[in-house]
Amino acid sequence: MALPTLHALEDCADWSKTVEPFLPQLYALPEKLVHAIANRESLLKLYVETNPLVSGFAISVFLGAVFLVIAEVNRNYSQVDRCWSLLPTLYIGHFTAWARLAGVPSQRVDAALLFSSVWSTRLTFNYWRKGGYNVGSEDYRWELIRQRVPKFVFHVFNWTFISFIQSILLFLLAAPAYSLLLSTEFESELTAADLAYVAVELGLILTEWFADQKQWDFHAAKKQFQESGKVAPGYTQAEVQQGFVSSGLWAYSRHPNFAAEQSIWFFLYQWSCYATKSLYSWTAVGPSFLVLLFQGSTWLTEAITAGKYPGYRDYQSKVGMFVPKTFSPYKPSVAGPKVIRTSELAKKFEQKKQK
Structure with missing residues (x-):
């Protein structure tokens, strides 16, 4: 059997x-x-x-x-x-x-x-x-x-x-x-609640996509500025020099993609609880361990990031790791990093090419 x-x-x-x-x-x-x-x-x-x-x-x-x-x-x-x-x-x-x-x-x-x-x-x-x-x-x-x-x-x-x-x-x-x-x-048949859970899961995946895409676009803009001194449309020089993304979903959560990832598997667990009319079950082990794993890996990632970018500590103090601290978007406490004139940056690249 x-x-x-x-x-x-x-x-x-x-x-x-x-x-x-x-x-x-x-x-x-x-x-x-x-x-x-x-x-x-x-x-x-x-x-x-x-x-x-x-x-x-x-x-x-x-x-x-x-x-x-x-x-x-x-x-x-x-x-x-x-x-x-x-x-x-x-x-x-x-x-x-x-x-x-x-x-x-x-x-x-x-x-x-x-x-x-x-x-x-x-x-x-x-x-x-x-x-x-x-x-x-x-x-x-x-x-x-x-x-x-x-x-x-x-x-x-x-x-x-x-x-x-x-x-x-x-x-x-x-x-x-x-x-x-x-x-x-x-x-044996799907219910409206089952379809609702699927819709929530797809919504979380979409949220994760928006968060990852925003991060991808930011790093592409940062790389473009570092290589050519040109600021990509939609960004300011201060933003790309900051070194880390802090706009869009990232203005409310330091890791909106990670938050969505953990939620996806938590909701699958919740779906199983609903389907079996149970408040909790042993299947919570997987999503619970995933949360612990993200706590450790995210702490290490942030320790590295904070060591590279001076403004990250301020960002950490104002924006929640996964869950937003406030409904207001992040704004730096102090002026952004020292702005390097684009002409000066371009001049440096020309000098490197000549060498």
């Missing part, structure tokens, strides 16, 4: 009824997999007969091992980063595929897959245009950590957090889809 026998909608969020009974399948799965391959039995049959939460978790552990080996061989620790925008959607797709093969209604999971596919497409594109898929590219923060801790400590960090824990986290972000799948036994 691959799915639990449940008697009420609320049971779909109960760990003791939906997860614990299938833990023995997890322990037995490696042996069954080897046996199926050795005897040329149907892997598809094994897939359908295995609880989808168990098989999804097993895949995340296996991928963690793959990430570990590739990272250590190449001494590049952004292997999970390259798959970050894809794996949650692939896991939700796994629940959808399993439901179809098992003949279980999947409308709610299909709806989750819809918004998740849009999320993956947008985030993958943004990561690609930043050069994330270039050969040898790596998140600069991993190098910073490597420089500050003993070598063996960083390897332990990779063996645990970077490779395995992050891989499992990406599965746990999709785990609420398991509760959605179970709920279809009692409510």
Whole structure:
């Protein structure tokens, strides 16, 4: 039996009824997999007969091992980063595929897959245009950590957090889809509330897109000014010399894109709670850990930024990290950075060319 026998909608969020009974399948799965391959039995049959939460978790552990080996061989620790925008959607797709093969209604999971596919497409594109898929590219923060801790400590960090824990986290972000799948036994058709959750998710993805696009445009304008001394339309010289974006959504939140990212997975969890008529469930583990992860990574990012740009401390004091402190947009407390005359900057570039 691959799915639990449940008697009420609320049971779909109960760990003791939906997860614990299938833990023995997890322990037995490696042996069954080897046996199926050795005897040329149907892997598809094994897939359908295995609880989808168990098989999804097993895949995340296996991928963690793959990430570990590739990272250590190449001494590049952004292997999970390259798959970050894809794996949650692939896991939700796994629940959808399993439901179809098992003949279980999947409308709610299909709806989750819809918004998740849009999320993956947008985030993958943004990561690609930043050069994330270039050969040898790596998140600069991993190098910073490597420089500050003993070598063996960083390897332990990779063996645990970077490779395995992050891989499992990406599965746990999709785990609420398991509760959605179970709920279809009692409510197989999409409701107005389900469509509302999808609309909210798409709205959050759109917010994330606007925030990332604003940041992209700003850094393009800053690069143009640094290379040619010309200020791009829509910006002032003081803004580009400031060094960091602080207008648009960024005037109200220091990381509106991160805020939207965390909200996307929190709302998937909330959707699963609504679908199972539960105030909370074990599937909160994924989005909760994601919030903690963003707290740590954002603190490190901001520490680096504050060290590069003098005005960032003022920005931090007035604008919330994720949630706005006020409805008023950010305005610097003091005059912007010293303005360099464009003619002087152009003269410097001419001198460099002559050399």
